Amino acid sequence: MNVQISYKEGVMTAKLSGEIDHHSAREMREAIDDTAQKLKPYCLRLDFTNVPFMDSSGVGLILGRVRMCGFWRGRVVLCGLSQNLNKMVELSGIASVAAIERRAS
Amino acid sequence: MKPVNQTQISFSSNSVNEGYARAAVAAFLAQLDPTVADLSDIRTAVSEAVTNAIVHGYKDKLGTVYISVKIFEDGRAQVRVRDKGCGIPDVKQAMEPLFTTGGEERAGLGFAVMQSFCDSVRVSSTVGRGTSVTLTKHFTPRC
Numbered sequence: 186m187n188v189q190i191s192y193k194e195g196v197m198t199a200k201l202s203g204e205i206d207h208h209s210a211r212e213m214r215e216a217i218d219d220t221a222q223k224l225k226p227y228c229l230r231l232d233f234t235n236v237p238f239m240d241s242s243g244v245g246l247i248l249g250r251v252r253m254c255g256f257w258r259g260r261v262v263l264c265g266l267s268q269n270l271n272k273m274v275e276l277s278g279i280a281s282v283a284a285i286e287r288r289a290s
Numbered sequence: 291m292k293p294v295n296q297t298q299i300s301f302s303s304n305s306v307n308e309g310y311a312r313a314a315v316a317a318f319l320a321q322l323d324p325t326v327a328d329l330s331d332i333r334t335a336v337s338e339a340v341t342n343a344i345v346h347g348y349k350d351k352l353g354t355v356y357i358s359v360k361i362f363e364d365g366r367a368q369v370r371v372r373d374k375g376c377g378i379p380d381v382k383q384a385m386e387p388l389f390t391t392g393g394e395e396r397a398g399l400g401f402a403v404m405q406s407f408c409d410s411v412r413v414s415s416t417v418g419r420g421t422s423v424t425l426t427k428h429f430t431p432r433c
Contacts, residue, residue, distance in 0.1 A: 242395075
């Protein structure tokens with residue numbers, strides 16, 4: 186499975202693996218939403234550490250989850266973004282709706 | 291200018307082929323000895339163009355997506371992604387950032403990404419005949 190989910194004290198973490206494109210995003214979205222809609226976490230962490238590639242479908246995936254969590258006033262945090270992914274995130278302006286956790290350097 | 295090398299691929303508009311398409315283009319362009327960042331940029335742009343062909347061009351049917359890649363002497367690469375799908379009625383509007391007909395899960399950033407990850411993007415489209423997107427990017431050799 187390309188999404189690994191864990192949950193602790195209101196924080197749900199979805200660890201994504203593999204390339205994110207229009208094809209793979211659908212399966213990831215379904216896996217995340219299935220659990221998130223039951224748990225209604227106040228914080229949904231999307232972990233991109235094991236994502237080597239993402240096109241704008243990844244941006245759609247993030248925006249959709251921000252919208253969903255908004256229904257129960259939850260927020261979305263992105264972490265583990267590589268340089269390549271970061272370029273996409275910056276271009277999309279997603280930082281205005283989701284928090285970005287930077288790796289300690 | 292005549293290309294020094296070129297290739298063509300075509301494949302069914304199944305979304306599972308999006309990964310194949312960008313990997314094939316990147317493999318061909320490896321001969322330019324590109325930087326990791328440049329290669330990642332062109333992979334992303336190709337992924338956007340191919341996704342458009344599959345999601346919008348062949349919206350309700352299965353068709354064939356055609357890609358041609360040309361390499362020129364000056365280190366320039368040209369990737370043309372073509373479909374024989376429904377075409378775009380208003381190309382200018384389609385290229386506006388955030389414009390999408392793809393529903394809530396689509397960001398509407400495809401053309402904006404292509405434009406910022408490539409040197410130039412040319413689109414020609416005829417309703418009912420199909421769309422052709424030409425991406426050009428200059429690859430600076432690694433030092």
